[in-house]
Amino acid sequence: MEFHLRDHTADIAVESCASTIEEAFVGIAEGLSKAHSPNSTHGTKKFGIEISSESLEALLFDFLDMLISERDIHNVLPIDHEVSINQEKDIWTLVGTYYGIPLETIESREIKAVTYSDMKIEKNQNGWKLYVVFDV
């Protein structure tokens, strides 16, 4: 899995490429962590999340929205993500964990929100390619 922060006029975009959809989701989440704080490495406390959405695109949106809101509610930067994704009929479910770095211990920018703007979820012969723009 690899991810990159990409240019956007006012905001920040993250691109992630991976062989599985789970790894690709994790790549975007790690990119989100890097966009907050480029040098942060490991969290101390483990948190669990579970999300259900009506499509894969909505699941990606809801997953990233959840991480941003968890950040403000628990006052930690989510990092070191793990996820599993399942589909049953029209419902996509993500169960995951992350570690939180207490925000008072790091210098971090604020990412306001995930957006649907230019969001891409593409499957090709090498695996998955995801692209997400975040509002800064």
Place this chain on the structure above:
Amino acid sequence: MTTFESGNICLHKIEEFIWEIPRSGDMLVPARIFASENLLEQISQDKTLEQLKNTASLPGIQKYAICMPDGHQGYGFPVGGVVATDANNGCISPGGVGYDINCGVRMIKTNLTYHDLHGKEESLGEILFNKIPTGLGKGGIVKTTLNDVEEILSLGVEWALHNGYASPEDLDFCEDRGRRNDADPTKVSRRAKQRGMNQVGSLGSGNHFLEVQRVVEIFREEVASSYGLFQDQIVILIHTGSRGIGHQTCTDYLRKIEVEHADLLSQLPDKELASAPSGSQLAADYYAAMCACINFAWTNRQMITYAVRMAFEELFDKSWQDLEMNLLYDVAHNIAKKEFHIINGHKRELFVHRKGATRAFPIGNKALPGAFRKVGQPVIIPGSMGSDSYILRGGVGSMNLSFGSTAHGAGRILSRTKAKKLFNASDIQAELKEQNIYVTATLDATISEEAPGVYKDVSEVVHVSDSLGIGDKVARTYPVVNIKG
């Protein structure tokens, strides 16, 4: 007729500083851009024009989809966009407000001159930086419970007044007296409220800042005098919004609308244009939730005002009342409001979406408090940290041209990534210090990303506004001390 080509979009010059994209495809109305040729060249470099065209397809849109001279690419709607839709037979769109509901600016006046502050700039910067939480996760000026947050969502600045953080006069000099009566805290999710609990009185990061400025030029003496502005005066500009509670509320409703009004969304060219039809339960719920977040943002700026007053008291050893630290005005630039406007000779109730645009009501407008009804409302246009800011007054042309709106700032031209490559934070700080501008930020990256060269020329933006008569120049200010997240 003069035209301007941008990709497959052709703009026609209607008159000086007014460009029009004629109706085509799904557009229900034409789109208009208020810009000089130079600004239009910059605006056309990203997807602003395409996004503006897309907004022209929103149900119930009236007259034109409008882009202000500081416009740039946003998500769904361009930043600098004004879109007015029929409140009874149209729609309301969270994307037309933006994630940072009631992001806005307020200005605090003082009776100090630059001479009084000169030599104390670094001390003031340090005191302000210590008193006002900046950046992420630094808490708020006050600790609040969920119950407090609900009261703030309901009462707005009145909550600050009841708790000793505001004076009664502060309410007089805030748009809508700092309270939207349409607010309903029960329409804001628990998760959003939890995000707000740690952030009452916090600046945030990104382009948000607090700046101590000096008045360096007066353009309309009579208006400036009625606003209480004078040459060399020290004023303070606060730029922030509703923080996490607004971001979450926008996200929550985008998702609800996506699910419940998928039929409407499927007809729109961009998912970020998700809209609830006028009269639907979701339109009512979003409007009530948005108004609650508007109240939160006004209270947030009020709490920072309180801390600024305490900082000045500490530095000058005088009470804030003795320093005459009264509000000039507080104006929102990410907001949607029900307003009455004249359409084809008839008075119609509209949802006026201002996404990176400022209300600019002129002389005589009955929505303005008495003091401003005689001259027009103050409009505060922040520049970048090394450049001028402007105080305008609502222009008489605004009601006809722009649904009572004008620009909101300089508008970015460079991405954050490019800015970091081009500008070194220490160099910027040193250069600004040579110009007697003292900048303190939580992150070096923020200084690079918000460097003066990253933004359009705010003077040109204001020149367009003034020339069109939608926002008239009153005074120009210049930075002295700037703190950022």
